[in-house]
Every structure is written in C-alpha cells, then in structure tokens.
Amino acid sequence: MKKRFILTFPAGRTNNPITYDLIKKYNIKINIIKANIGAEEEGSLLLEMIAEESDLNNAQEYLKENNINCQSVEKRVQFIENECMHCGACTAVCFAGALTLGKDDWKLSFDATKCIVCELCVKACPLGLFEIHFSE
Ligand code: SF4
Ligand code: SF4
The missing domain is CATH 3.30.70.260 (ACT domain)
Known part of the structure; x- marks a missing residue:
C-alpha cells in the first residue's frame, strides 16, 4: 500500500x-x-x-x-476555483508549492499532487474558497 x-x-x-x-x-x-x-x-x-x-x-x-x-495525510483540500479573484494571498502561506500564480496571466493554479493538507490556505483566503474534506 x-x-x-x-x-x-x-x-x-x-x-x-x-x-x-x-x-x-x-x-x-x-x-x-x-x-x-x-x-x-x-x-x-x-x-x-x-x-x-x-x-x-x-x-x-x-x-x-x-x-x-x-x-x-488522508485529508484533502477542495478548492472552489470558479469564485477565485486571483489575489494571491493563499500562495504566500503554501509551503508545499501547491498554490502558484501564473507568470503570464497571474491566475491561481492549484496542484493537488503537491498539497500536504497543512490547511494554512483555509484561513488565508478572504473568500473562504478552500475546504478540508476527509477520506477514509
Ligand atoms: S493545504 Fe497547505 S499545502 Fe495544501 S494548498 Fe493549502 S496551503 Fe498549500
Ligand atoms: S486567497 Fe482565495 S481568492 Fe485569493 S487567490 Fe487564493 S483562492 Fe483565490
């Protein structure tokens, strides 16, 4: 496993x-x-x-x-992408590098494979666009 x-x-x-x-x-x-x-x-x-x-x-x-x-690490982060205003506040707390702003378009990308579910983005996003989901 x-x-x-x-x-x-x-x-x-x-x-x-x-x-x-x-x-x-x-x-x-x-x-x-x-x-x-x-x-x-x-x-x-x-x-x-x-x-x-x-x-x-x-x-x-x-x-x-x-x-x-x-x-x-069995929790996962759900990102409500369609409401994001791409302010970048969450990228400042994402130690794992799962949240990045595009160099050209300044749009937020979320790479779930890098996410360590530290939950820091949950508090960092002013719109509350990150939710923690638990899996068995
Ligand atoms: S939970 Fe942590 S690692 Fe995952 S996206 Fe949020 S800040 Fe980044
Ligand atoms: S903090 Fe929230 S609104 Fe700002 S870029 Fe991150 S997810 Fe989007």
Missing part, C-alpha cells in the same frame, strides 16, 4: 538516520516529497511510503518510540 505522512522531528533529532532505518528495518520504499530540516531545529518531512500494511504499522510504532510525530 502507498500512504503519505508528515513526520515532525523535535529539535536535536534531525541528525538521526530515520529514513535509512525505515528503509532497512521495515522494508519501506520512500519518496521524499518535501523536506524542511535544519540542524538542531525542529524539522518536517513529507513522505510517501510504499510497503506492506504490517511494515507500515511497525514503522509508525518505531517513529512514535523515537519521539517523531507521524501524521497520516
């Missing part, structure tokens, strides 16, 4: 070989989608993990034991 997770590392834990352990110990294929990690600071990693369900469950236990928060 394939699932996305956001791992949040407390300060001082970012030097540990966590992704190496996930691959070697739990037989997980990892696709790093986004990394925000600095030495001795809190860091975050958006990962796609591909593995058997039992290995994924064991890996989540391992992360918990190592004090690393592991949040499953």
